[in-house]
Amino acid sequence: DDLQLDYYSQSCPKAEDIIKQEVTNLYDKHGNTAVSWVRNLFHDCMVKSCDASLLLETVGGIQSEKASQRSFGMRNFKYINTIKSALEKECPPTVSCADIVALSAREGVVMLGGPQIQMKTGRRDSKESYAVVVEDYLPNHNDSISLVLSRFQSIGIDAEGTVAILGAHSVGRVHCINLVDRLYPTVDPSLDPEYADYLKGRCPTPNPDRTAVLYARNDRETPMILDNMYYKNLLGHKGLLIVDQQLTSDPTTSPFVQQFAADNGYFHDQFAKAVLLLSENNPLTGDQGEIRKDCRFVN
Ligand code: HEM
Ligand SMILES: [Ca+2]
Numbered sequence: 285d286d287l288q289l290d291y292y293s294q295s296c297p298k299a300e301d302i303i304k305q306e307v308t309n310l311y312d313k314h315g316n317t318a319v320s321w322v323r324n325l326f327h328d329c330m331v332k333s334c335d336a337s338l339l340l341e342t343v344g345g346i347q348s349e350k351a352s353q354r355s356f357g358m359r360n361f362k363y364i365n366t367i368k369s370a371l372e373k374e375c376p377p378t379v380s381c382a383d384i385v386a387l388s389a390r391e392g393v394v395m396l397g398g399p400q401i402q403m404k405t406g407r408r409d410s411k412e413s414y415a416v417v418v419e420d421y422l423p424n425h426n427d428s429i430s431l432v433l434s435r436f437q438s439i440g441i442d443a444e445g446t447v448a449i450l451g452a453h454s455v456g457r458v459h460c461i462n463l464v465d466r467l468y469p470t471v472d473p474s475l476d477p478e479y480a481d482y483l484k485g486r487c488p489t490p491n492p493d494r495t496a497v498l499y500a501r502n503d504r505e506t507p508m509i510l511d512n513m514y515y516k517n518l519l520g521h522k523g524l525l526i527v528d529q530q531l532t533s534d535p536t537t538s539p540f541v542q543q544f545a546a547d548n549g550y551f552h553d554q555f556a557k558a559v560l561l562l563s564e565n566n567p568l569t570g571d572q573g574e575i576r577k578d579c580r581f582v583n
């Protein structure tokens with residue numbers, strides 16, 4: 285059993301339209317939901333499988349991935365329920381939460397001015413959350429380039445794809461807690477000094493309260509557009525995270541940074557390819573897993 289295009293064409297023909305409509309409505313009310321759908325795809329699919337393991341709550345022996353360190357800053361989970369409810373109204377319980385994660389990311393990318401992605405469907409939902417192993421799959425903000433490349437390689441994304449998919453950091457925000465090590469006690473020499481001053485203004489103390497909402501936008505120029513400004517920023521030494529800025533200093537990745545910075549269309553093509561690979565990582569199909577009635581809980 286494999287994923288297929290328009291898997292719900294018989295069982296719930298309006299499913300994809302409903303998801304698109306709900307993502308659009310949510311974007312109109314809370315624009316940053318689109319950003320969240322993109323990050324959700326990474327945090328779900330990278331951890332074992334695109335199986336909505338990310339969405340389970342801590343309850344009855346389950347320890348939620350959402351509560352892990354790596355999920356810091358993730359938001360808008362409650363609006364997944366809005367999308368799921370609309371689908372349950374039309375055809376209960378048919379459309380998996382894993383496919384909601386995938387298709388909401390696809391539509392989120394479009395809302396943010398990114399490329400169209402031909403995503404397949406037919407994923408089923410896990411009965412487990414993998415909180416204890418999240419860190420074995422998801423890199424940290426200050427991990428080395430070789431570790432980052434090997435994590436993506438393990439799901440079939442090559443160096444060019446890795447540089448492309450990190451272009452997701454062309455939208456959204458980073459909390460000060462993930463930045464202060466590059467600002468205090470001394471400024472990371474790979475940061476543009478004026479930009480570092482701006483970031484220090486956003487993050488005025490070396491020890492930000494983890495619960496405070498101090499943050500900087502990933503991309504100051506076009507914070508809500510999934511474009512190649514990210515790469516232009518990297519070339520200008522305005523990468524926010526260490527994993528971002530490293531892409532320009534490593535000889536395997538820096539040629540791709542140059543190419544994407546020069547050609548937004550080419551970036552979009554490679555971004556679409558890499559996101560598609562991510563969305564197809566090790567899905568549950570056939571009689572594996574289940575179709576959750578509520579994305580937060582196993583049935
Ligand atoms: C080496 C890999 C990656 C690392 C270490 C990483 C790390 C991070 C960190 C630390 C943040 C900021 C969290 C916060 O402080 O609120 C962030 C934000 C974000 N990441 Fe990544 N990320 C990686 C790859 C990806 C990929 C592949 C995608 C999607 C395809 C992605 C999408 C996002 C988005 C959209 C945001 C903004 C979230 C928001 O504004 O709510 N990231 N990432
Ligand atoms: Ca998963």
Ligand SMILES: [Ca+2]
Pocket residue numbers: 454455503505506507508509510511512513514
């Ligand atoms: Ca941007």
